[in-house]
Amino acid sequence: MTVPTLTTARLVLRTMRIADWPGYAALMGSERAEYMGGPFGVAAAWGMFCSDHAQWEFYGSGALMIEDRASGRTLGQVAINRGPLFPEPELGWMVWPDAEGRGIAFEAARAMLDWAQGQAGLDSLVSYVDPGNARSITLALRLGAVRDATAARPDPADLVFCHRVRARA
Template sequence: MSSKVPRIETERLILRRMSFDDWPDYVSMLASKRSAHMGGPYDAEGAWAMFCRDAAQWDFFSVGALMIDEKSTGHCVGQVGINFGPPFPEYELGWLVYPDAEGKGYAFEAATALSDWAFNARGLPTLVSYIAPENDRSLVLANRLGAVLDQNAARPDPDDLVFRHPKG
């Protein structure tokens, strides 16, 4: 199954296809302690595997990762994506922002836009977020997005909390 990767614009952001130009900031983020709630830190080989998976999911499942650019500067501030495939029991909405972009509402804006696309354009029946219990910032964001804890949902990591997102 092949899919056209969407380009989604919000008031402040452009969500766009990944490019190799995104690799240096991506690998730096995944090598840092900030990736601990995503199974990291990762070495370059592990980060490369995730980078390629994020991009390849578009061809396999018509979902995947989009990079988040500030409209005003063109600066990439992070990534938002919908993961699916063998490691994921359900379609998972995930996000990461680079350190200099924290606290500006970019993850909320990007996740809202991508979940709207997922439900309305892609027609997904449901979205969840798998979140490590100690990942306070993502727990707050999931709640802000209106997601509700689903104690009975399957999860890739038995310690993860699963938040189910409402159809917008």
């Protein structure tokens, strides 16, 4: 499977590199990971990092790192997550602290959602959001997602936001 590279006005969404690990580990080990079940130790964070990358081979989707086009700096990650931990394919995002509040997550998630529109076999896409994560709730709604209180979820406390997907064969 070839991992795509997506571009927007300000961003490049690209395959993960081992050089991305320190920033990923720092975020996952911090209080910023609380809305994802963290903070996580090194072993758990490493497992998630590897899973994010391996999903491309297993499912044809996975994580892309968010990189600033002008500076080349990594700003976070956006992903379409699948597998046994996710009842439905999930559009997820996270940005490093210094990238928050600049529309980076929206721009990256919009690009990933647009990419997903053309993926055969992808007839649903949701975002699982902790009810205390007001910024992610706002972002899911801004992306046009609709809350579904009856949808399956990995954590019973999660809110589920359904995205409109028009898959093409």
